Amino acid sequence: MMPYKDPDDRRALFEIAATIVPFATAWVAAWALWPVHPLLALLAVFPAAGLMVRLFIIQHDCGHGSMFTSRLANDWVGRAIGVLTLTPYDYWRHSHALHHASSGNLDKRGFGDIDTLTVDEYMALSRSGRLRYRLYRHPLVMFGIGPAYLFIFRHRLPVGAMDKGPVPWVSTLATNAGIAAIYGLLIYAIGLKAFLLVQVPIVVIGASIGVWLFYVQHQFEHAHWERTEEWQRDNAALHGSSFYDLPKPLMWLTGNIGIHHVHHLSSRIPFHRLPQILKDYPELKEIGRLTFWQSLKCVPLTLWDEQSKRLISFREARRRMPAAV
Template identity: 30%
Template sequence: MARLILSECCVLTPLRMRGRGGGAIALPAPPHIAAGSRLPAPAAIHREWALRVSAPTRLTSAVEEEDNRIRSHGGEEEAVSPLAANGAAAEAAASDAFDPGAAPPFGLAEIRAAIPKHCWVKDPWRSMSYVLRDVVVVLGLAAAAARIDSWLVWPLYWAAQGTMFWALFVLGHDCGHGSFSSNPKLNSVVGHILHSSILVPYNGWRISHRTHHQNHGHVEKDESWHPLPKRLYNNLDNMTKKLRFTMPFPMLAFPLYLFSRSPGKTGSHFNPSSDLFQPNEKKDVITSTASWLAMVGILAGLTFAMGPLQVLKLYAVPYVLFVMWLDFVTYLHHHGHEDKLPWYRGKEWSYLRGGLTTLDRDYGWINNIHHDIGTHVIHHLFPQIPHYHLVEAVISHPSFLLF
């Protein structure tokens, strides 16, 4: 995470894609497939391609492989006959013939067709029940912490409330995608309330997030957390490098991103004239910026009424933890660490290929709190699916079990 740089001349072509540990990965059969039986041919193709693309892979350069081979023989190259070398190369090609630049052997329509129809249904009452649940928890935590007012309790409150702020963000995120309900006005009202309450400009972020979904996996066009061309990285000032690419500062990057976007991009989520937005979106941006300013005004009033220390304890510290949650989770969903995911440019990129290079992450018991946002691959492919149907949409077909 500290150094996300991609050389301008490197398009993954000199690299070989391998599964973790370099070997095959055995996976259990889906629960609805009998033991010992074979998957249908299309499902097997989906599983193999999903394994190679959506699972983290290690990128090993040809030079690194050659160095490893020489070291394994005591620093001396082993003499190999041309015939043996050709045979070994053919065997390796047969066992590791995956081409990350090749188009998937299936289409988006095939995946869509495998998802049960009811998974696409948006129930506004059910969506609102999650909003009510989260708001009640947020207010209850704040009331309890303020009443107890003990330094033994405050750290526990900060961790819990910061996580709940993140849960509110995810629900507002669903409003932005239109997966909250089929009513655009309801989505907008709820989205503005939820996001403004945690100092996120709803429409400004919604539009830039749409750009991210439409271009994920594209080196130049993705909106955030994308590798930088080496030339661009070298031209950044030292302060920007420090804040954007050196831990722990990237864990606090979201507010900076809202005001100035990512390195190499210009514009602000608050400015209706920013190149982030189309001319017909200016009114939407003005509305969300005004809502954000209204929340700032509310916080200023609370500071005057309750004192700055109380607002710091009740709101500011949880807000910082929410930002850390957001940066942490969004990074994990779009990058490996030691194991990397492919990035594309030009004609190699497609919406399907970009969506398949996101990652699912299991957060244990927190999955339910932050509305299954860890089920991320199917969300990237079909952001219209409500969060409460994501898990079912994944397990509904063997092709998704790798995601």
């Protein structure tokens, strides 16, 4: 994968411009269309939300040092975009690095991932513990309430890293200050009501899209999970991450993050080079491939069965142990 790893500064600037300009255009269009009719405004809100996801992917690549040749450029562009995506860059980058270092390792869960219990762990919970887990994994929470809470509220404090020194605090508080400055200027320019009518739907929809993408990238039936003694990084990367085979316009909008197995295999590859790897190595297209319709079947999968080595639903677990689930 070495030939694909080199950042391209010109291409990076082009990708940023090709995202920021249409994002700002869609935002202004949504604001202009709200007084005409809310349904017309949604025609601009959805593209703006998708472009916010693409901004997050650019920030994500900055965190991996794969956008620019300069680390300084990666970090400061990532921090600036973090204000737009409501994500404190330095704080997030650390937790995301832990995710890459432990993805697919059953003994190192809990770092930048979706909480996933094994069947045995779930059975060992109290009745209230099972209820909390079932609520957490409910689609309304997982793809609706949860993403909005994560980006709007939880990212305002370095949750989970409050005792890790000044960096998480500086990252979150500086991002909060940037958000307050930009939001304050927009509210001053167009008014509080108009701002909320545009920005809140964009953030909520964009957050839900982002969490959905992350979900299907790791929460599919034949994902790869192993205990530490059997865990191997490359195997976990290729088989523990999916290839979300979306139509090309959606692949562009989501920054090719659906080619997730290759990304986990080598996180230093810029997102705009991932499609070329699939062309050069077509055998990768068959590993962990999910179409959009196939991905919908991932929603009920909630528990890892260590015996069959696959994710199963609460319903399947109930059929096995009806008295316990």
